[in-house]
Amino acid sequence: MKTILAFRESEYAWVHEKFPCVHPLLLPLCNKPFIEFLIDFAILAGSSAVRILCDGGLGEVERYCEDGSRWGIDLSYASIHPDDSIHAMLGKNRKFCGEERVMIVSGFSFIRYDKRYDYKSFASSMPPGEWSTCPGGRITLTGVPTKAVPDWLIADLSLMPLDSMTSYYQASMETLKTGESRYVLPGYGDEPECAFGRNVVISKSVEIRKPVSIGNNVQLLGNAIIGPSAIIGSNVIIDRESSVESSIVFDNTYIGEHLEIIGRIASGNRLNDPKSGASIAMEDPHLLSGIKKNRHLRSLPRKIVHACVALVMIAAFFIPFIILWPLLKLGGHWKSSPASFLSERTDETMPLAKVEVDASGAAAAIAVALSLDRYFRLFWVVTGQLALIGSTPLLAGESRPDAPAYVPAYLPGVFSYAEAEEWAATGGDATIVERFHLAHSNPLTDIGLVIKAFINRFQEKSTI
């Protein structure tokens, strides 16, 4: 059997309006793209090939689904005219359909199926015609049955239109509650109704209330309460003391501290009320914001600005450095040892000296106050291998939850954002501050933060 999945832009126009960052066919339902549920059902019904037809763009869907080999099927794509009937669609895809039985799923609707049922026998034995229908969606079978209808055959199946944010929210919550028993859902978990993705960092004091579904690269900070009925996407940060209940948090979203998200859909900096349809874009990034993914596109201007400021600092501190460094070194107050630190690219390391200055004398105190212990690192900024301000450089070979292999944002710097914000330079809080600034700062704010970090160190006169 073969399956045709047919969609028209007019059916999912509301998705473009409410969730512009995601292609409607990739809209996540319980952390799984909508189209995957349909592909799963097509496979359950015995399809060996699936064709996605749409009168709108399918580029993003093609990039995600590719040729379908990950599901063990042949997946192809084609265009349709908005007014094409099922008959016209079949005619235009004659070659794909061949002589086989074809199941046509049309409309932007969610199929409530149950993976435990034998849809394959059902699809091959049903007479041609409508299998299931709902407003705006239908499943139709064409061609002659290949099997006789067995007496025992029952197949629980219904369609739910996804025509608004309300119905989308309902479908998501329903999927979360029925969970693994009906659908194939992503994530791992020892307990039912509790699915976690990869690299989920959960602070000890976090409370998880089932059912929950949590994506990949998620950080749940101290005293956060997740659930019941929370769907947290990938690359999400839920900051301290915040609670998320009966809500959906889309990928790449930051939820600030002390917030209470109940019955909402948070997508980037946008908070939606699925009941009323109200939607508000938060202007305060500490409250709710998107986590930008295209950091590499923004890295060039940042590198240029950082390099320029580093050159200024090299020139400004040259004389104090050239006087104090030999003095401290000869006096045994300046100790440096070679060490290998993780570079911005997770698979590479960089040799940076670990400098310790014993700030007992006046000269040493001045050197530390002027951050001369990091003078050599400024040259790495000029070459673009180190940021002037960023994450605290991590020693290579250490397995830590905040290592770049585990978190998506790591940019080693001479100064760290945590130092600018006067957070302890280690620990989960510092990591979250650094990740926040990596996502939200720009080259100009970086200059201000470098000055803050420098002043903070100057005031502390700490020994490193």
Add this chain to the structure above:
Amino acid sequence: MNFTLDNIDGRLVGTARLEGRLDAQNSKPFQKTFLEWLEKTPLLVFDCTLLDFIDTSGLGAIVGCLRKALENKGDLKLAGLNDKVGMVFEITKAKRLFSIFANQADAASSFASELNPGTT
């Protein structure tokens, strides 16, 4: 923003009609204006029917107004929050701090019912 005073069962209740946006740009002058209103009466209602947007600065300003009203042995009640503004109050838990009413009339008359608990 306009401000009106009403006598409700012998209690002077002031109603400020908030309009447009309440954000970092106008929250400080708003707090200054509030002090003038507070001199007239400590029983106040913010009618938010025409308030389109609020950010954390605006929210902080309103919470500051509530604190000042309570310090003056009065109260500040909110009325007519639309869905968007209501969401900001909800997620920040600020909703728990305030008495919130569907409309200005209900909010203003609630001061009278506090004086006479038997009446509604």
